[in-house]
Amino acid sequence: MPPELLQLVPGRAVPNSPQPVRLYRAALRGHTPTQIEEHLAERGWTNSWRNGISPFHHYHSTAHEVLVMARGQARLTLGGEGGLEVQVGEGDVLLLPAGTGHRNDGSSADLLVIGAYAGGRAWDLCRPEETDVEAARERIGRVPGWGKEPV
Template identity: 45%
Template sequence: MKIDELMFAESDGVPNNPHLPVLVYHRAIDVSGDTARDFEMRFHANDWGGLWRNGVFGYHHYHSQAHEVLGIATGSARLLIGGQAGRELEVAAGDAIVLPAGTGHCRLMASDDFLVVGGYPPGQRADVQRPPATEADREAIASVPLPRLDPVLAADGPAVTVWRRAVRA
């Protein structure tokens, strides 16, 4: 599995996260079985809940009160992460993305069979915010606690190790 770390500055009213990188896990799950169920089991085992199955909204939005994991269960898509000046990402079944609170994301294109399994760390809820960000949004983003476990790789994953280093820096 290859993991990319991506940082984004504020972009056109999308706050992004000033300290924590977006984490992109290429081929996080083997797609030979029931990938949606496998993502759900992995996320649940790593204490990420509020699990849902759907897609990604086709408009820029972010969450000010939660970090979010997106596991691509089936199909493929092109997502724009980080607002208008962000980065386009091609994702396919088996990939996962962990978005720190405040990170803008939207769907630009998706295959007809595109399905995402999403979830959040314990006690966090996904408010859907649209740009422009307010000062209250920025304060909420800064106060979202780090997860105890990475949704894909548990205690040794970058949502624990990399994010903790980023906060201390």
């Protein structure tokens, strides 16, 4: 199934990426958290975690991130303040290229997200109000590609 491609514009406070966000709707619906982690690892997406999505704008300048909605639903803003609003639900998979801003604007009480990083790279947490965006752009430029798509 081809993903939805969501192109975000570079911002002054959030770099975003020239590469679009990829949204695979319901691609892993019905998979358990363990099955999701195994699926991602087989495709080179490791260093995984289980939790939710932070309720503040942030991005990662050292890694591409994948977010899988294992359970529940959420309303997200992508790209920073005034960015693209997206509704995601169980089984949806978001591939966020390094530098892509994201924030949880509200979610169901049962939300469970599985996150992982291309090549298991170490990730940082950049908040627009605390991060030198030009230094972040330099780090983003050094992040290698992700190899296989997560789905």
